[in-house]
Amino acid sequence: MIIDLRSDTVTKPTKPMLEAMFSAEVGDDVFGEEPAVNALEDKAAKLFGKEAALFCPSGTMTNQIAIKVHTQPGDEVLCDVTAHIYNYEGGGISFNSGAQAKLIHGDRGQISAQQVLENINPNFDWLTRTSLVCIENTANRAGGSYYSLKQMQELAYVCSLNNLKYHLDGARIFNAIIENTYTPLDIGRLFDSISVCLSKGLGAPVGSVLLGDKEFIRKARRMRKVFGGGMRQGGYLAAAGIYALDNNLLRLKDDHIRAKKLSSIISGLSYVDNILPVDTNIIIFNLTEKMKPEFFVKKLAENNIKANGFGKQSIRFVTHLDYTDEMLEKTDKVLKSI
Ligand SMILES: *Cc1c(COP(=O)(O)O)cnc(C)c1O
Numbered sequence: 001m002i003i004d005l006r007s008d009t010v011t012k013p014t015k016p017m018l019e020a021m022f023s024a025e026v027g028d029d030v031f032g033e034e035p036a037v038n039a040l041e042d043k044a045a046k047l048f049g050k051e052a053a054l055f056c057p058s059g060t061m062t063n064q065i066a067i068k069v070h071t072q073p074g075d076e077v078l079c080d081v082t083a084h085i086y087n088y089e090g091g092g093i094s095f096n097s098g099a100q101a102k103l104i105h106g107d108r109g110q111i112s113a114q115q116v117l118e119n120i121n122p123n124f125d126w127l128t129r130t131s132l133v134c135i136e137n138t139a140n141r142a143g144g145s146y147y148s149l150k151q152m153q154e155l156a157y158v159c160s161l162n163n164l165k166y167h168l169d170g171a172r173i174f175n176a177i178i179e180n181t182y183t184p185l186d187i188g189r190l191f192d193s194i195s196v197c198l199s200k201g202l203g204a205p206v207g208s209v210l211l212g213d214k215e216f217i218r219k220a221r222r223m224r225k226v227f228g229g230g231m232r233q234g235g236y237l238a239a240a241g242i243y244a245l246d247n248n249l250l251r252l253k254d255d256h257i258r259a260k261k262l263s264s265i266i267s268g269l270s271y272v273d274n275i276l277p278v279d280t281n282i283i284i285f286n287l288t289e290k291m292k293p294e295f296f297v298k299k300l301a302e303n304n305i306k307a308n309g310f311g312k313q314s315i316r317f318v319t320h321l322d323y324t325d326e327m328l329e330k331t332d333k334v335l336k337s338i
Contacts, residue, residue: 003305008200008320024239036235044209048188052217062195062210070165073098075131080106082141109142113154136169144282146176156190171197175280202244203321255281255319283317303334
């Protein structure tokens with residue numbers, strides 16, 4: 001039994017998901033004739049109450065297309081210092097859009113309306129034009145923490161008053177939704193664009209959807225082609241996404257329960273210095289000085305557990321569809337034996 005705690009992207013399609021993929025009705029999406037892709041886009045758009053959607057190969061692409069459509073070269077994007085769009089997309093903000101990021105030191109990955117207000121540049125020729133606010137919910141690097149609806153609403157209000165576009169990196173938005181009383185419709189109302197990953201906790205092998213109004217998606221579709229993301233018989237992949245939305249939303253709660261159990265095990269370990277609060281499916285903890293991360297990861301590997309270091313003394317575990325109670329028991333034993 002191999003236990004993989006590196007990421008929730010490691011899940012493999014289940015048999016029924018594969019069957020849905022096999023039986024997809026496909027066409028050519030670049031010509032707009034792809035029944036399964038169109039069905040996925042319709043479904044995702046309706047779910048969040050947006051006018052339109054675009055199926056893309058990755059969450060990096062959906063985020064980068066959104067930034068490209070919302071900004072002009074030389075513009076500034078406001079985001080948290082831990083943001084995926086800034087840290088883990090290969091410098092795409094500048095590479096793809098010629099824009100720059102102004103980093104805000106939020107609270108566990110969450111920036112406030114007040115902080116955004118303080119960071120909007122006045123309209124002078126010599127100042128960088130602030131044009132976009134991006135938030136991440138749940139926040140990956142910050143340990144899977146989530147925004148409240150009120151926080152997101154306050155940010156939306158500041159954005160609309162100041163003529164800023166408002167983008168949600170919702171790679172794990174359903175992990176946030178399952179822990180809160182807000183719905184996809186509540187979220188759809190607030191943002192100009194939303195990126196949702198199907199290949200994380202939802203268990204699809206590939207794909208993300210980008211949501212927005214018709215005009216935004218028309219521009220995004222053009223950018224997807226420019227970025228090389230126009231797919232042909234993409235319906236085989238879209239069918240997995242439809243299956244994921246139909247079947248794998250509510251079960252995210254199981255991942256959160258297992259993550260909580262893991263966190264209480266981890267906080268009791270003598271070689272663990274501290275652990276971030278665990279709100280969803282991500283567990284980030286720091287090892288004591290004496291325990292070297294390389295040694296810890298190696299010990300896990302010897303016991304068929306895959307995990308990654310996440311900065312200096314830090315380790316990240318992520319629970320997911322393919323992480324079972326049996327694996328949790330085994331992880332418990334191994335962790336206590338190190
Ligand atoms: C995974 C992830 C993405 C997109 O990643 P891809 O691997 O390109 O699909 C975007 N934002 C966050 C917060 C993520 O965790």
